Amino acid sequence: MKLGAALMDAQAVLAAASDSPRLDAELLLGEVLSLSRAQIFSRLHDEIAEADAQRFAALVRRRRRGEPVAYLSGRQGFWTLDLEVTPDVLVPRPETELLVAWALECRPPQGEADVVDLGTGSGAIALALASARPAWRLTASDVSAAALAVARRNARHAGLRIEFAEGSWWAPFAGRTFDLAVANPPYIARHDPHLHALRHEPMLALTDGADGLQALREIVAGAGAHLRPGAWLLVEHGYDQGEAVRALFAAAGFIDIGTRRDLENRERSSGGRRP
Incomplete structure (x- = not known):
């Protein structure tokens, strides 16, 4: 043939x-x-x-x-990177590059910054930021040891220095503060019909087993103790969660709260700045 x-x-x-x-x-x-x-x-x-x-x-x-093509090939492009992906991590998606682009706007192009990526998975966001801002000090966490193993291999392959920490959201960072925090947490509700199409990806990274806002609540509520004055928190969320996530930021005392839309004009990322 x-x-x-x-x-x-x-x-x-x-x-x-x-x-x-x-x-x-x-x-x-x-x-x-x-x-x-x-x-x-x-x-x-x-x-x-x-x-x-x-x-x-x-x-x-x-x-x-x-099965996603990325799992069958073991690779997925993201930002300017070629990443290893396995069934232990989500397949990085183009809409998450919106979060990267917004994060790069939050700090001057020159100068140092301490930046944390919560729930890093394959390391896609942290590595994209590190590749674009060599002076930034990147830290990335995940509750999954298997996911962190993938992220560490991606960091080595890209020749980028990232500090990795195992734990849930802010838990590994007692006493530490950052200039910028980003997160792409599980935000799909337990009964969302889209979960079936994603059944080959890790459910822990897709859904909180509840209304899809549980991880977002924890991240936003806990951010105050870990963000320096003027620091930004940016999160990815579901297309129909923008209003609810902005309310979480407002309740936590953030200012300059806003939402970015993806290429299909859906609300996809929200963020705010600590006063």
């Missing part, structure tokens, strides 16, 4: 299971053959070896059952 025919067959298999069947097929075939998409396009008339065809078909079947 030629590469072009293998791609067409895979696209047909994935048509009912993916929003991007062609792209998924190309990425999975590239993973099998260690080729870029451009290289695949230049070799569409080449024959695919039987062993490679079988491996490709197996990956396509797993993708059809809902």
Whole structure:
């Protein structure tokens, strides 16, 4: 079978299971053959070896059952980074880059700062900030030791220095304060129908098992003891949680409270500044 025919067959298999069947097929075939998409396009008339065809078909079947392409390839692009991802961490998503961009606006481009990323997962946010602001001192925490292992490998691969701490939200940071804090916590409600589509990702990082606001409440309420005067706290949240999250910031005494929208004009990140 030629590469072009293998791609067409895979696209047909994935048509009912993916929003991007062609792209998924190309990425999975590239993973099998260690080729870029451009290289695949230049070799569409080449024959695919039987062993490679079988491996490709197996990956396509797993993708059809809902496994993310990032888990099947073990990699995901985020910001300017190529990150390792495993089922121990969420797949970093483009909308989270909004949080990174906002965080970079909160401090002058030059100068040092102590910055913490709560619930770092793969390390995506912390590493993106560290890569853009070499003078910042980044600390990243997660309650999952397995997730921290992935984040540490990503930091080593990127050649970036991050301090890692294991624990839930502010718990590892008794007596410590920061100039900026960011978090992408679990914010999907327990009964949200979207959870089924995300069933291959770690539930601990997706939902609090309640109304989706529990982690956000804890992060915002505890921030006062860990933020220096004038420091910002920025959090990602669900598209329908903006009003509730802004109320949490107001109740905690934050000022300059605001919300940023994603490319689909949905409220996606909110933040505020300590007086």
